[in-house]
Amino acid sequence: MIGYVVQRILLSLLISAVAMVALFAMVRMIPGDPVTLMLGARATPEAIARLNAQMGLDQPVITQIGLWFSRIFSGDLGVDIWSQRPVVDVVLEALPPTLALTLAGIGWAAALGIPLGCYSALRPGTFTDQALSVVSVGAISIPPFVLAIYCLLFFSVRLGWFPVLGAGEDGDLADQIWHLVLPAFAVGLGWVGYLARLVRGSMIEAMGENHVRTARAMGLPPHRIVVTYALRLAIVPTVTMLGISIGGLLSSAVLVENVFSRPGLGTLIADAAQGRNYPVVQGGVLAAVLLFAIAMPISDLVIAWLDPRVRKSL
Amino acid sequence: MSRDVASIEGLSVAFGRPPTQVLALRSVSLTLRAGQITGIVGESGSGKSTLALALIGLLPQAARVTEGAIRIGNQNIAGLPEARLRAIRGARVSMVFQDPMTALSPSRTIGGHLLDAQHRDRASGRSALRTRAIEVLRKVGVPDPAAQLDRYPHQLSGGMRQRVAIAMALLGRPELLIADEITTALDVTLEAQILHLLRELRSEIDGAILFISHNLGAIAEICDQVAVFYAGELVEEGPVRDIFHSPLHPYTRALRDCDPARIEGAARHLPSIPGETPVVRAPPTGCIFAPRCSLATELCRTKVPVWAAIAEGRGVRCHLAVSKT
Numbered sequence: 169m170i171g172y173v174v175q176r177i178l179l180s181l182l183i184s185a186v187a188m189v190a191l192f193a194m195v196r197m198i199p200g201d202p203v204t205l206m207l208g209a210r211a212t213p214e215a216i217a218r219l220n221a222q223m224g225l226d227q228p229v230i231t232q233i234g235l236w237f238s239r240i241f242s243g244d245l246g247v248d249i250w251s252q253r254p255v256v257d258v259v260l261e262a263l264p265p266t267l268a269l270t271l272a273g274i275g276w277a278a279a280l281g282i283p284l285g286c287y288s289a290l291r292p293g294t295f296t297d298q299a300l301s302v303v304s305v306g307a308i309s310i311p312p313f314v315l316a317i318y319c320l321l322f323f324s325v326r327l328g329w330f331p332v333l334g335a336g337e338d339g340d341l342a343d344q345i346w347h348l349v350l351p352a353f354a355v356g357l358g359w360v361g362y363l364a365r366l367v368r369g370s371m372i373e374a375m376g377e378n379h380v381r382t383a384r385a386m387g388l389p390p391h392r393i394v395v396t397y398a399l400r401l402a403i404v405p406t407v408t409m410l411g412i413s414i415g416g417l418l419s420s421a422v423l424v425e426n427v428f429s430r431p432g433l434g435t436l437i438a439d440a441a442q443g444r445n446y447p448v449v450q451g452g453v454l455a456a457v458l459l460f461a462i463a464m465p466i467s468d469l470v471i472a473w474l475d476p477r478v479r480k481s482l
Numbered sequence: 483m484s485r486d487v488a489s490i491e492g493l494s495v496a497f498g499r500p501p502t503q504v505l506a507l508r509s510v511s512l513t514l515r516a517g518q519i520t521g522i523v524g525e526s527g528s529g530k531s532t533l534a535l536a537l538i539g540l541l542p543q544a545a546r547v548t549e550g551a552i553r554i555g556n557q558n559i560a561g562l563p564e565a566r567l568r569a570i571r572g573a574r575v576s577m578v579f580q581d582p583m584t585a586l587s588p589s590r591t592i593g594g595h596l597l598d599a600q601h602r603d604r605a606s607g608r609s610a611l612r613t614r615a616i617e618v619l620r621k622v623g624v625p626d627p628a629a630q631l632d633r634y635p636h637q638l639s640g641g642m643r644q645r646v647a648i649a650m651a652l653l654g655r656p657e658l659l660i661a662d663e664i665t666t667a668l669d670v671t672l673e674a675q676i677l678h679l680l681r682e683l684r685s686e687i688d689g690a691i692l693f694i695s696h697n698l699g700a701i702a703e704i705c706d707q708v709a710v711f712y713a714g715e716l717v718e719e720g721p722v723r724d725i726f727h728s729p730l731h732p733y734t735r736a737l738r739d740c741d742p743a744r745i746e747g748a749a750r751h752l753p754s755i756p757g758e759t760p761v762v763r764a765p766p767t768g769c770i771f772a773p774r775c776s777l778a779t780e781l782c783r784t785k786v787p788v789w790a791a792i793a794e795g796r797g798v799r800c801h802l803a804v805s806k807t
C-alpha cells in the first residue's frame with residue numbers, strides 16, 4: 169500500500185513535470201517570434217530585447233528549460249505582460265473562484281446524484297428507476313455551457329431568482345455564495361447522471377452485502393441502513409470517479425465561468441490567450457494541471473477515510 | 483413443559499413463480515420453547531436458512547409464504563408489512579449469520595455496531611449503552627472489551643467477530659436467538675468455544691435458541707431438541723437422545739451412521755447416502771426421499787407420507803416408521 173501511495177504521488181509529479189515541459193514548448197511552438205507577436209509589429213527593438221531577456225528567450229533551449237524549472241520551483245512564473253505583476257499573484261487570485269465553482273459543482277452533482285442513485289437502487293427495475301435512468305442519460309448529454317446559458321436566461325433573467333453576472337461583492341460571503349449557486353448548478357448537472365448511475369450500481373450491490381443483512385436483522389430503520397451500512401462503502405467508486413474526472417469538471421467550470429463572466433482561471437486564461445499574454449497563459453494552465461494532479465491523491469485520502477480497511481494498509 | 487416462544491404451523495414457502503419456482507419449505511410445523519436449544523440439521527438446500535429468515539421476518543423479496551403461520555409469541559408475522567416486521571427484528575428475534583468475516587460493516591467500529599444493536603434503547607443515553615455493550619462483550623468472552631469498541635472488524639479474528647455478532651444479537655434481549663451455521667467458518671477449537679458459549683447462554687437468556695448446523699456432532703453436543711430437514715420438509719423431530727439413539731426416519735438413520743469425521747468440516751452433501759437432495763419445483767407425488775431410500779416401497783413412490791406426531795415434540799414423516807410404531 170505504501171508502494172501504491174508512492175506510485176500515485178510519483179504519477180502526480182510526472183503529470184506536473186510533463187505539463188511544465190509542454191507549457192515551455194507551447195510558447196516556442198507558436199509560429200513566428202513570440203515576443204514580436206506579444207508586443208505587436210511596431211514594438212521598438214529595445215522593448216523586444218527587454219522582453220526577450222525577461223523571458224529568457226535569448227538563451228540556449230536547454231538552459232531555458234533548466235531556468236524554467238528552477239523558476240517554477242522558486243515560485244516565479246514570470247511577469248504579467250499587461251499589469252507587470254508577478255504571474256503567481258495573478259494566478260493565485262484567480263484560483264479561489266474556480267476552485268469554489270468546481271467544488272460547488274461537485275456539491276450539486278452529489279446532492280442530486282447520490283439520492284437519485286440510492287432511490288433507484290432501492291427499487292431496481294420499477295418504472296421510477298427506469299424513468300430516472302432516462303433522465304440521467306439526458307443530463308449527461310447536455311453540454312455545460314449550453315446549460316449555463318439556459319440557466320442564466322431562465323432563472324436569472326426571466327425569473328430574477330439569482331444574480332445575472334459576476335462573483336458577488338468582495339468580502340460579502342453570502343452574496344458570493346448567492347452568485348455561485350447557478351453557475352455551480354450548470355457545472356454539476358451534467359455529472360448528476362454519471363453519479364446517479366454509478367451510485368445506483370454500487371448501492372444495489374451493497375444492499376446485498378452480508379453486513380447490510382446484519383443491519384436489517386437488528387431492525388434498524390431503512391434510512392440508517394442505507395446511509396450507515398450501505399452508502400458509506402457504495403460511495404467509494406464515485407469518489408474515485410470524481411478524482412479521475414477532475415479535469416473534466418475543471419474544464420466545465422472554465423466554460424461556465426465565461427458564460428457568467430465570473431473571475432477565475434478560465435476567464436484569466438481565455439483573456440490572456442487572446443491578448444497573447446503568454447506568461448499568464450502558462451501560469452494559469454500550470455495551476456489547472458497541478459489541481460488535476462493533486463485531485464487523485466486527495467480522492468485516495470477520502471477513500472481511506474471511508475473504508476478503514478484501506479486506511480490500515482496505508 | 484416450558485413456554486412456547488415461537489412456532490411454525492404448516493408453513494410453506496416458495497421462491498419465484500412456476501414453472502421455475504422452488505418449493506423451499508413444505509408444510510413445516512415446529513415449536514421452539516424457552517430454555518431449549520433446538521437444532522436443525524439437513525443437507526445444503528434443505529430449507530434451514532429459509533426457515534430462519536421466516537422466523538425473523540427477513541424472507542427475501544422473491545419468497546412467498548403460500549400457506550401456514552409464523553408465530554412469535556401469539557403474533558402471526560406471516561405477511562406482515564415491512565414496518566411491523568422491523569419491530570420484531572433485533573428485539574423479539576435476533577439472528578447471527580454464518581460468515582463472521584463479512585457480517586460486520588468494514589467501515590463501522592465494533593462500538594458503532596453495538597450501539598446500533600441497542601438502537602431502541604437510545605433514550606438511556608450513550609454512556610449507559612456503552613456500559614451495557616462492554617458488559618455483554620465480556621459475557622460472550624471478548625477479552626478487554628472496552629478496548630475493542632474503537633476497533634474495526636478487520637482488526638479482529640473470525641472467532642472474535644462471531645462473538646461480537648452474538649453480543650449484538652443479545653443486546654436486543656431477544657426471546658428467540660437464531661444461530662445459522664455460526665461455527666461453519668471457524669476452526670475446531672473456536673467452534674468448541676462458541677458451542678460452549680451458546681450452552682451457557684441457554685440458561686441465561688429467557689428464551690429459545692435455534693441452532694442450525696451441518697455438524698451432527700455439534701448438534702448432539704448442545705441441543706435439547708432436534709429437527710431433521712430434507713428437501714424442504716421436516717422429516718423427523720425429537721429430543722436429542724431419541725434422534726441419536728432411536729431414529730425413526732431412514733434419512734435420520736443414514737445421517738447418524740455417517741462417519742462423524744466426514745460430516746464435520748461442513749459436508750455439503752452426505753457421502754454415505756447415494757444421490758443428491760432434489761430441488762423441488764412441483765408438489766411431490768410420493769415420499770421425497772424415496773429415490774435415495776433403501777427401504778422404499780411402491781407405497782412410498784405413490785403416496786406422500788404425512789406428518790405423524792408420536793408424542794409431544796416427537797414425530798416423523800415416513801410410511802414405514804409409522805407402520806412400525
Ligand SMILES: Nc1ncnc2c1ncn2[C@@H]1O[C@H](COP(=O)(O)OP(=O)(O)OP(=O)(O)O)[C@@H](O)[C@H]1O
Pocket residue numbers: 497498504506524525526527528529530531532533542544761
Ligand atoms: N433468494 C432466493 N431465490 C431463489 N431461491 C432461493 C433463494 N434462497 C434460497 N433459495 C432456494 O431455496 C432452497 C432452500 O435454501 P436454503 O438457503 O433455505 O437452504 P439451507 O438449508 O439453508 O442450505 P445451506 O446449508 O446451503 O445454507 C434452495 O433450493 C435454494 O436454492
Ligand code: SF4
Pocket residue numbers: 731732733769770771772773775776777778779782787799800801802803
Ligand atoms: S416413506 Fe418410504 S421412501 Fe420415504 S423415507 Fe419412509 S421408507 Fe423411505
Ligand SMILES: [Mg+2]
Pocket residue numbers: 530531532662
Ligand atoms: Mg443456509
